[in-house]
Amino acid sequence: MALETPVEQATGRVPITVLALDGELDASNFMALIDQVRGLYEAGTRHLLLDLSGLQFMASSGLVALHSVVRLIHGEPPPDPEAGWGALHALGQDVSEGSTQAEVQLCGAQPAVERVLARTGLHRLFLSHPDRASAIAAF
Amino acid sequence: MLAPFRGLAPSLSIAAHDALGARVGGTSDEDAPAERQIRPIVAGPLAGGSVVAWGTAASTPLAIATVESLAIALGIAPTVGSGGIADVVAARRIEQELAHGRRLQRSFVSLVAPEVPGYELASHYEAAREVGGDFFDLFRMRRRGRPLSVVIADVSGKGIAAALLMAFSRPLLHAAVDNTTGPAEALERTNRILVQERRSSLFITALCATLTLPTGRLRLANAGHEPPLIVPGDGSPVVPVDVEGPLLGAFGSLGLFEAEVELGAGDVVLFYTDGVTDARSASGERFEEDRLLAAIEAARGGSGDGRGTAAGIVESIRAAVTAFQAGMAPADDITIVAIGRHRKEGRRGRDRRPPPAVEG
Numbered sequence: 376m377a378l379e380t381p382v383e384q385a386t387g388r389v390p391i392t393v394l395a396l397d398g399e400l401d402a403s404n405f406m407a408l409i410d411q412v413r414g415l416y417e418a419g420t421r422h423l424l425l426d427l428s429g430l431q432f433m434a435s436s437g438l439v440a441l442h443s444v445v446r447l448i449h450g451e452p453p454p455d456p457e458a459g460w461g462a463l464h465a466l467g468q469d470v471s472e473g474s475t476q477a478e479v480q481l482c483g484a485q486p487a488v489e490r491v492l493a494r495t496g497l498h499r500l501f502l503s504h505p506d507r508a509s510a511i512a513a514f
Numbered sequence: 515m516l517a518p519f520r521g522l523a524p525s526l527s528i529a530a531h532d533a534l535g536a537r538v539g540g541t542s543d544e545d546a547p548a549e550r551q552i553r554p555i556v557a558g559p560l561a562g563g564s565v566v567a568w569g570t571a572a573s574t575p576l577a578i579a580t581v582e583s584l585a586i587a588l589g590i591a592p593t594v595g596s597g598g599i600a601d602v603v604a605a606r607r608i609e610q611e612l613a614h615g616r617r618l619q620r621s622f623v624s625l626v627a628p629e630v631p632g633y634e635l636a637s638h639y640e641a642a643r644e645v646g647g648d649f650f651d652l653f654r655m656r657r658r659g660r661p662l663s664v665v666i667a668d669v670s671g672k673g674i675a676a677a678l679l680m681a682f683s684r685p686l687l688h689a690a691v692d693n694t695t696g697p698a699e700a701l702e703r704t705n706r707i708l709v710q711e712r713r714s715s716l717f718i719t720a721l722c723a724t725l726t727l728p729t730g731r732l733r734l735a736n737a738g739h740e741p742p743l744i745v746p747g748d749g750s751p752v753v754p755v756d757v758e759g760p761l762l763g764a765f766g767s768l769g770l771f772e773a774e775v776e777l778g779a780g781d782v783v784l785f786y787t788d789g790v791t792d793a794r795s796a797s798g799e800r801f802e803e804d805r806l807l808a809a810i811e812a813a814r815g816g817s818g819d820g821r822g823t824a825a826g827i828v829e830s831i832r833a834a835v836t837a838f839q840a841g842m843a844p845a846d847d848i849t850i851v852a853i854g855r856h857r858k859e860g861r862r863g864r865d866r867r868p869p870p871a872v873e874g
Contacts (some may be wrong), residue, residue, distance in 0.1 A: 435670035
């Protein structure tokens with residue numbers, strides 16, 4: 376049930392923080408993940424790669440976390456509930472206009488996690504790569 | 515780790531009284547002088563973004579919480595921190611409030627099935643230990659022919675925040691279904707309202723279907739939910755309905771499409787939430803779709819003719835999930851709804867006109 380979230384730094388064309396999600400992302404730990412990313416942003420992270428190769432399961436609350444992570448890295452200030460929804464809405468508009476945000480990208484998503492992302496449409500928000508190396512090259 | 519009393523809603527304020535009283539030297543004793551009593555001193559609307567603060571009449575707020583932070587508080591309840599007796603008391607009060615929340619939530623879930631001549635309705639709903647966000651709604655629509663509407667939904671996240679969003683969304687969906695031309699439009703309209711009105715990062719997966727009773731024509735649209743399964747009455751393999759789309763609350767517009775299937779005599783359509791497939795065993799395995807399909811096949815086999823009834827299928831899945839969890843309380847709400855078309859219809863005067871033979 377646990378989630379390990381080790382952090383590494385990588386360098387593509389820009390400095391990239393690589394955050395691996397190992398284990399299961401669910402209602403018991405999604406808030407901790409959001410808090411961790413808030414800390415990364417405050418420490419200077421502006422490009423974040425989520426390595427999902429070790430993520431075996433993602434519940435619907437994990438979707439909330441992924442969404443919040445994008446918002447945080449874009450400099451939106453959750454958890455201010457008055458600001459949050461407008462920012463989400465803006466993200467959705469970006470997607471419908473065909474310009475997916477590139478500051479937060481994914482790699483290594485396993486089929487079970489990929490299915491949840493596809494079923495819920497959240498995959499629209501992310502560029503997704505097969506592995507860490509190709510993802511780092513894409514930033 | 516947050517102390518349990520941080521981030522409580524007004525409904526949990528009793529726990530905060532006790533906890534804060536012990537922490538800051540105030541008191542929850544009603545006989546105490548008014549200026550020493552700790553009570554909620556500000557309370558906004560209960561929809562997302564509401565704020566409540568606690569303090570004495572004479573002081574600045576001692577604690578402030580938003581509904582969003584409730585999810586945090588409830589996420590750690592009933593974990594008791596290192597705060598001693600005050601936290602224990604607070605945790606116990608939270609447990610009581612959660613039990614109340616579960617009762618309230620159950621009252622939101624459709625438990626009385628409408629009368630639907632020619633069809634069999636069956637459902638199972640089981641709340642998680644924490645308050646979850648599942649709901650379903652079965653009702654006869656107001657338009658001509660009074661079609662049956664089925665809505666099944668799951669609010670992401672847990673706790674009071676999810677339950678509040680559920681309570682907010684259920685009548686929205688109901689009204690949208692009753693006042694639009696079809697399920698896709700109903701979901702689009704609900705999404706627009708959620709995106710415009712709601713200001714929290716909670717999402718809803720929802721599946722919406724309308725069933726024209728005489729023909730068995732089933733129109734479906736899906737906003738991020740598990741697709742329903744068709745269990746054919748002729749014993750042929752179970753097939754998912756090919757319908758999908760993004761969940762509610764995240765995007766300005768969804769671009770949903772509708773699927774249409776025809777329920778023939780003996781066919782069953784099965785709706786469920788991810789509490790079924792995500793159910794965990796003691797060893798940490800997930801129930802997954804394979805076990806779901808096996809439970810359906812067991813129900814079909816049990817009827818002797820490879821057919822299965824709506825009630826038999828729901829019960830078989832319920833029993834399989836319960837056995838799989840081996841006595842553990844479900845971590846997420848579990849909802850199963852099945853609608854089966856009778857093999858023989860029109861036995862009663864009410865539905866005299868026999869349904870046309872199913873074509874194609």
